[in-house]
Amino acid sequence: MRAYKDLREFLSVLEQERQLLRIHDQVLPEPDMAAAACALTQIGEESPAIYFDKIAGFSSARVAMNVHGSWCNHALALGMDKDASMRDQFFEFVRRFQLYPGTLERVENAPWQEVVVDKDVNLYELLPLFRLNRGDGGYFIDKACTISRDLDDWNNDDVENVGIYRLQVKGRNRLGIQTVPQHDIAIHMAHAEERGEDLPVAIALGNEPIITLMGATPLLYDQLEYKMAAVMQGAPYRVVKTAKGLDIPWGSEYVLEGRVLCGRRETEGPFGEFPGYYSGCHKYPVIEIDRVSHRKDPVYDAVYVGRPWTEIDFLQAMTTSAPIFLQIKSTFPEVVAVNALYTHGLVVVVSTKIRYGGFAKYVGLRVLTTTHGLGYAKIVIVVDENVDPFDLKQVMWAMSVKVNPAGDIVTIPNLAENLLDPACSPGGIATKMIIDATTPVAPDVRGDYGEELDRPLGTDQWQTKLSGLVKEMRK
Amino acid sequence: MTVTSVRVAPTACPRCRSATLGVVGKSSVAGVWTIFSCSTCFYAWRSTEPEENVDPEKYPAAFRLRPEDLARLKVVPPVPRRRPSL
Numbered sequence: 001m002r003a004y005k006d007l008r009e010f011l012s013v014l015e016q017e018r019q020l021l022r023i024h025d026q027v028l029p030e031p032d033m034a035a036a037a038c039a040l041t042q043i044g045e046e047s048p049a050i051y052f053d054k055i056a057g058f059s060s061a062r063v064a065m066n067v068h069g070s071w072c073n074h075a076l077a078l079g080m081d082k083d084a085s086m087r088d089q090f091f092e093f094v095r096r097f098q099l100y101p102g103t104l105e106r107v108e109n110a111p112w113q114e115v116v117v118d119k120d121v122n123l124y125e126l127l128p129l130f131r132l133n134r135g136d137g138g139y140f141i142d143k144a145c146t147i148s149r150d151l152d153d154w155n156n157d158d159v160e161n162v163g164i165y166r167l168q169v170k171g172r173n174r175l176g177i178q179t180v181p182q183h184d185i186a187i188h189m190a191h192a193e194e195r196g197e198d199l200p201v202a203i204a205l206g207n208e209p210i211i212t213l214m215g216a217t218p219l220l221y222d223q224l225e226y227k228m229a230a231v232m233q234g235a236p237y238r239v240v241k242t243a244k245g246l247d248i249p250w251g252s253e254y255v256l257e258g259r260v261l262c263g264r265r266e267t268e269g270p271f272g273e274f275p276g277y278y279s280g281c282h283k284y285p286v287i288e289i290d291r292v293s294h295r296k297d298p299v300y301d302a303v304y305v306g307r308p309w310t311e312i313d314f315l316q317a318m319t320t321s322a323p324i325f326l327q328i329k330s331t332f333p334e335v336v337a338v339n340a341l342y343t344h345g346l347v348v349v350v351s352t353k354i355r356y357g358g359f360a361k362y363v364g365l366r367v368l369t370t371t372h373g374l375g376y377a378k379i380v381i382v383v384d385e386n387v388d389p390f391d392l393k394q395v396m397w398a399m400s401v402k403v404n405p406a407g408d409i410v411t412i413p414n415l416a417e418n419l420l421d422p423a424c425s426p427g428g429i430a431t432k433m434i435i436d437a438t439t440p441v442a443p444d445v446r447g448d449y450g451e452e453l454d455r456p457l458g459t460d461q462w463q464t465k466l467s468g469l470v471k472e473m474r475k
Numbered sequence: 476m477t478v479t480s481v482r483v484a485p486t487a488c489p490r491c492r493s494a495t496l497g498v499v500g501k502s503s504v505a506g507v508w509t510i511f512s513c514s515t516c517f518y519a520w521r522s523t524e525p526e527e528n529v530d531p532e533k534y535p536a537a538f539r540l541r542p543e544d545l546a547r548l549k550v551v552p553p554v555p556r557r558r559p560s561l
């Protein structure tokens with residue numbers, strides 16, 4: 001475990017670990033920056049973060065991208081060995097998740113208070129904005145934490161919310177915010193609008209890597225992301241209050257303070273979204289920014305979103321798998337692990353011990369009734385306990401030999417689904433499927449399985465010995 | 476990579492073709508780029524972007540909007556009813 005005090009410290013660790021690439025040539029904001037970030041996701045499993053500081057037209061701008069964009073970087077964010085397997089990262093994430101709640105460390109001052117702009121705010125000039133995908137309706141801030149409190153329960157820290165929502169810059173001091181009613185901030189907005197008041201919000205940009213992961217985790221309404229970040233980093237989470245009373249990470253690079261305008265909805269989008277499709281346009285709420293604070297020489301942090309996999313898939317990987325796993329496990333302790341890494345868990349692979357014949361399909365149904373399942377999980381693949389759901393070679397083996405479509409496919413028509421899933425028909429509704437890829441056990445006596453192959457005696461010892469010899473040979 | 480041509484000032488929004496546009500930002504290094512924004516559809520673009528993002532004639536058909544369709548976009552989330560004042 002490791003508590004990085006800010007993004008800069010994490011970037012320097014990435015650099016020491018050779019997981020940060022500095023671009024020394026001058027780049028154009030469009031299309032170079034998004035193109036470079038997209039290309040990075042295509043060149044291998046261990047892609048580094050990328051850092052631009054010579055951007056045409058900007059006398060002084062620093063932009064980091066792909067900061068979470070590989071399993072190495074994700075492991076380093078969690079303070080683990082950079083070679084930690086997906087499976088190890090999953091179980092470590094789950095272990096820490098269950099330590100909730102941690103504590104806050106409240107301090108008075110933060111480096112982001114160094115420079116204050118409170119009149120004539122112009123976000124187009126204060127931030128190094130750039131277009132990500134050619135059909136995007138404008139410039140989006142897509143990796144910032146938006147912080148809000150409940151006007152009906154103002155002093156209750158546990159219902160304060162830190163979430164990552166896409167923000168479209170729509171005017172010099174005007175943002176659109178994409179929220180759906182399922183988001184926690186939507187509850188705050190609804191309470192404010194019922195009262196006829198604007199909702200104060202703060203937007204913290206350029207953060208250490210843990211709070212970004214927490215902002216992307218579907219926590220319960222009364223779980224505070226900072227208290228989860230504290231257990232994830234193994235130390236109290238340091239925050240500073242704004243004059244309005246919102247808690248901001250001590251380490252942020254930029255802080256935008258403003259209000260969600262009561263009752264206002266304006267054209268927003270489209271934006272290239274996580275399913276690999278543009279989102280279309282909607283009328284979404286609007287934020288007016290009154291004040292921008294930032295460090296000297298601030299570092300702007302953005303996530304490229306494209307056809308999967310891109311960095312956003314790492315932000316929605318363990319943060320999605322762990323809550324689903326813990327929810328199913330509370331009903332079915334037989335469940336061993338959950339892989340919801342693919343396209344924000346539209347496909348979920350679960351491995352489980354089998355209590356009796358026919359059990360696996362109940363496990364699949366339970367996935368659909370988790371909080372994430374209600375809005376995302378559409379295809380659930382259930383595999384045996386000895387199949388590692390994170391190893392797709394093993395999952396495909398199970399699908400190949402343990403599935404007889406005659407009895408192993410269950411479809412349930414017309415369930416609720418996130419409207420960003422382009423397969424919905426109509427929008428917000430989809431048929432969902434469970435694939436039972438476990439070995440039938442009595443009294444479910446289908447198939448002719450006999451004995452499964454195991455490994456010759458001594459394979460483990462040989463594996464250790466040979467790995468050493470191979471490493472030696474390649475030195 | 477170099478900064479290309481300075482183009483003539485635009486007269487219509489590349490996306491919705493309204494004339495409701497204005498300059499909203501300029502590069503801190505003078506003269507490199509200008510950002511324009513349309514107050515009808517909120518599209519924004521930088522003068523140095525690829526042509527398909529700045530030229531109404533080349534803006535991709537798939538992403539065009541008609542001003543008269545904007546009022547019909549879905550409102551999310553719906554605006555709740557005000558509580559009765561006490």
Ligand SMILES: [Zn+2]
Nearest residue numbers: 488491513516
């Ligand atoms: Zn327009």
